[in-house]
Amino acid sequence: MDKNKIKRKFKKGLLLSGFGIVLIFVLTALFLQYGSYSEGYRAGIVMKLSKKGYIYKTYEGELNVEGINSSGGSGISSVWEFSVNSSQQDVINILNEVALNKERVKLYYEEKFIKFFWNGDTKYIVTKVERIAP
Template identity: 30%
Template structure:
């Protein structure tokens, strides 16, 4: 009789811990997907390409910077200011197109993520295509 109660308690505690582990894994998976793979925003940035570069110690990623000009709030009235848009590049073909036309004006489509992954790039902004070059 005591052996049956002990075995029953042992079985129910195993089920409880298995459910806890399953719930933790489920929430962990959802968190990782939301943080690193969910596209938070998409948009287009326009400006002059400052540079593109392939760099990295372990994972070689494509990185770039776009200079946007406009009228800013912190400057004197009517003065032009510049904003920098730093981004990572997913595709080597996009990198090659930007590298061949450094210094030109571009319209770049990008995706914004909540976090960075080492093999995707150093920024949360990832350019996936060039819409226009001038």
């Protein structure tokens, strides 16, 4: 083999390797952005909803998840933090209403693998709100 053939094969191999690495990186980034680790819901009272961010505006909220302690009487409260994509205006409107009226709600969410700053401050992205009858 002459040196030119070897150089061409080497360049072709480098180009294919570089393309493969970029493709793997892009597919991994897409999986982490759009894939979800878990799905579920939490019930409670929305205590706070605020719009945050310098460039990417997201809605951040807190849900008071009430529990009952082992001695029976008073409840133990814990706060669950969540994010809402700003494109889901219907979810945001309902959250604003229920926060003002102190209504109990069921928040459906997706837990993401990684927290990206354009998705919000948490890995929990609320996708649906359901009011709970008193």
